[in-house]
Amino acid sequence: MRTQSIDRLLIILATITLIAGLYLALFWAPRENTMGDVQRIFYIHVPAAWTSFVAFFLVFVYSIAYLARRRRSRDALAAACAEVGLVFATINLATGPIWARPVWGIWWTWDARLTMMLVLWLMYVAYVMLRHYMIDPERRATFSAVVGIIGFLNVPIVYMSIRWWRTQHPQPVIAGGSDSGLDPKMRLALLACWVAFILLCAILVRRRVRLSALIDELDALQAHTEGNHISAEFGGTEHS
């Protein structure tokens, strides 16, 4: 009962903030001087990245929590955060080139932030694939927790190395450091969109966790009925 009311509250809040955020981003925030309306993709692009970072950080937290206490719910949470984080990372990676083409004149550049996001995306795709390629649930939980921890420990080192590598191999791009002088209205629109995305992320993660609980339950039931089936075939008693 309680989880249902939390869900309903989250959905109501997410709907309100999403509509408000989109209104603020598309109509209320001022038009950017040089980039024009293209710049408005920034209100989707940046919050998507931030949300995916939060989700990937939670994968790390729940992985440690799983190894410490071995509770299945922590494993399901880690898995859900990885999948939902990947969705937001994909939104970020997809909206980036749409913005970069008219503004920078190129689809993609091996800039530190872009490259970092791509490497993160690849890392968590591998994490999700690992989960799909394992059957035994306990082993899957332990192994993916190890990968979730090692992967996240690596993030600062990857970022440092990519940044340094960039400074050694300059590329023809005008630095897009637009965060510096952000208009207060733009900042508010950005924050509103981020809150909406975080709420959406929370809803999706909760749904995903419930789905894996259902899958577990179904597996247990199937194993149970198969067991009964076998015992019936061999003349065993048939009761639930």
Added chain:
Amino acid sequence: MSGLATILRKDLKIELRTKEALSASFVFAVLVLVIFNFTLILTSDEALRLGAGFLWIAFAFSGILSLNRSFALEREEGCTQGLLISPAEPGSIYLAKFLANVILMLTTELLVVPLFVVFFNIEFERVGLLILILALGTIGFSSVGTLFSAIAVHTRMREVLLPLLLLPVTVPVLIASVETTAYALGADITVAFWFRLLIVYDIVFVTASYLVFEYVIQE
């Protein structure tokens, strides 16, 4: 520690007798060089400029081949239980496997570099430095590589999964190794940062893998 030495000796002895992993990864690395030669018709100058990248692509992919074998033997012969029953701690098992992998990869690398020099008519002087770099890079690559290999061997896709898991995590090692190798081959760049990064990566990931290995090996 005696457990470490015993397991390491066992792995090296098996490899010396069969030479399976070594020959496979060596031939594969040579093939990568040959394919590079065909796909990117190179002069000596270009080979010197791009050589560091070639070498590390060859080392990374041939390294994955040999890493994949690291726990395959135990699994195929059902010897994981034996390892677990033995008095060796999980950490010692990890270190033994890790050292065996480093020795294997490094041997392949030391065989491939002279071939690279011959194939592309390259001249360079910093040979000692290059060997040090190969060692540092290989330690970093095998540290997580050994851990992930123990994970991948228990999945349905085994050989396929290891590179997918390992390559994104080893991006820093690969960048740092390529930059420092380019320097050793004579490029005029500053590499102090990359040396530090290699050392930090090696320390962090040998330690982290050593610590979490007990979760991976338990049956």
